[in-house]
Amino acid sequence: MIRLLAFGILFLMAGCQDNEQAKTIELQENEPVSTDRVIDRNGEVENLALLHQFLKDTAENKQTSLELTRYTIEGAPIYWKVEYQEGEYSIEVDNREDNWGSKNIENYQCHELSEDVTGSLTDYNFKSCEDGYEINLLSVTNE
Structure with missing residues (x-):
């Protein structure tokens, strides 16, 4: 019983x-498609031009920011906000809406954003981060 x-x-x-x-x-x-942020729905990326503008601005050492929403396989949004100023990236990752995540906001500081091309995939990775972290911002299939 x-x-x-x-x-x-x-x-x-x-x-x-x-x-x-x-x-x-x-x-x-x-959800309507937002035009002010990059949207990653498990590899289907929208508003990629915003990422390219962000990369261009950082290459020119301009103060800039980028907002990104990455969806989990289950469909939960994880919100990213990246600010660039004077050679430093401040990253905020908000996964409070992810049922399987830690449900908190995490903050990181990094000194480098690399563009790593492997075959048909480009990974945008933060490197030289505090505590030795390497953080994947986005992976995009090359066209």
Whole structure:
């Protein structure tokens, strides 16, 4: 009897999680395309011109910023804000809407943003970050 009750509770909890994921995916599909940020829907990247402008501005050592939304496989948004000033990148990653993430805002400082091309893929990676981190900003399939 206890096993049956425990199984019922687990089944109910699993159903609720699937329902939450379905709501997140539904919201993502109905969300209007934002033109003021780069959107990465699991490899389908929108507004890539904003990234290219950001790269151009940083190459010219101009103070600039970039906003990016990367969606998880389950459809949850993770918001990125990158600010560049005087050779330093300040990165804020907000994953509070990710059911499987740490649900917090993380901040990093990095000195380099590299463009690494491997075959048909270009990775934009932050390097020379505090505590030795290397952080992937975005991966884009070359056309």
